[in-house]
Amino acid sequence: MRRPKILVVDDEQDLCEILKFNLENEGFQVDTANSAEEALTLDLSQYQLLILDVMMGEMSGFAMAKSLKQDPALAATPVIFLTARSTENDTITGFSLGADDYIAKPFSIREVVMRVKAVLHRTCRKTEEPDALLSYNGLEMNLEKKTVSVGGTSIPFTKTEFELLRVLLENRGHLFSRQELINRIWPRDVFVVDRTVDVNITRIRKKLGPYGKNIVTRLGFGYYFDE
Known part of the structure; x- marks a missing residue:
């Protein structure tokens, strides 16, 4: 079985590197992108999980997720949102877009790792x-x-x-x-x-x-x- 491949999309480069380092230590393959626009230039079908920051530059994580859900080849790809916005309305918006989890900043790396494992356990089928x-x-x-x-x-x-x-x-x-x-x-x-x-x-x-x-x-x- 192949190692699940994850894409982290966040405009905070340091945070991307921290998540990449820790998730790779848990055995995952991890790529990063610093904007939704950059992420959309990649072959997203290769990833078993997308971790998206909500508040980014021109295109938000919500907008990127909405775009992906309209693509039949990517609609089933699990998504976890990361955000400093943790209001009830934001959380509802995230889940209405098909999010598999929603993690508010600041968070512990250990929490992120546990949630990533939980989502992949429920949804990851491409590695089979x-x-x-x-x-x-x-x-x-x-x-x-x-x-x-x-x-x-x-x-x-x-x-x-x-x-x-x-x-x-x-x-x-x-x-x-x-x-x-x-x-x-x-x-x-x-x-x-x-x-x-x-x-x-x-x-x-x-x-x-x-x-x-x-x-x-x-x-x-x-x-x-x-x-």
Whole structure:
């Protein structure tokens, strides 16, 4: 079983480093970001828990959490809010956004560690071995080894093709616009046109053989994986 991976997002750099140090000592993998905007440039699907400060720069922790909950691929990711604001209304707001816990500052590191363990115990499923395999009938994706096979035969995929297929297969029936796929797959500092998505989808369909037809085009809208 892999070590759970946590992202700490707080505009206090010293606090980020303290949490990182102590959580890593407990066996977790920890990354940090000093703003919600910085955090959103990362691949958030790799984390089993997000620890978000509420009061940050342009985008608050509440706003970031609301954005994540609207993304089907990230909506189930557990969130713990950290905040100096501990009024009843703030707490209610946090939990209404799907928070798994709400910790008021100042807090003890020991308390944070205990709460992190409790949340992961309840919710963390991405670290379990079965989730390393994504499949549909004879189509299988090994998310650990980054491989794709059809009918037991391994098919070579580029990183971009793999990530596109993963998004579609993980969210079967969900229609993605080309821009949504671009936002998920390509780095934000890379200019990508809609045609690039179309070309990659065409290659994926050819490689999938009989399962290529499961990737459906809705003209003017985008693509989805049809069961």
